[in-house]
Amino acid sequence: DAGITQSPRHKVTETGTPVTLRCHQTENHRYMYWYRQDPGHGLRLIHYSYGVKDTDKGEVSDGYSVSRSKTEDFLLTLESATSSQTSVYFCAISRDRGTEAFFGQGTRLTVV
């Protein structure tokens, strides 16, 4: 299994609070991605990173920010959580552009 750890695995938070999810990899892969998975929508890209401090938006980036200060960590922050952000969040990594992408185990976030 690819060395990807997501934390926390489960979180319940209140509307309006900030939340940070962490993705940690031990593979030294250049590319890291954050997806959310919702019934009927499949996996949708939130943000991605193509190197340290190099990030870009995906298709559902509103309300989310990311940071990558070192190769192994990619943080996803919900600046002010809303109920519509209740979802399962997956981190993925890939060694290079166009190569296989490997997923973490996911974080189930509930915003009440």
Place this chain on the structure above:
Amino acid sequence: GQQLNQSPQSMFIQEGEDVSMNCTSSSIFNTWLWYKQDPGEGPVLLIALYKAGELTSNGRLTAQFGITRKDSFLNISASIPSDVGIYFCAGQLASGTYKYIFGTGTRLKVLA
């Protein structure tokens, strides 16, 4: 944004039968990936395809990169109960981005 049309959405089959599913798009892709996801887990990579026309096998699974580069197919031969799950295709566009786009998944149920 770009979409991948994955079909069928779900299927019930008898143990021992062969299964086929596909993903199509109006866009051209450089890479196709096929994943399986079990409940509560992250997607697990099954097969990666990098060239138009490429046919790749992984045990009872065979996938093909369509010649037009706009589609891909996954076949499962002699299905068994543990094949139950959701299968996703993912493609990386040829248009110079680092993003993978996912299909909405095929839910497979195998009747023993």
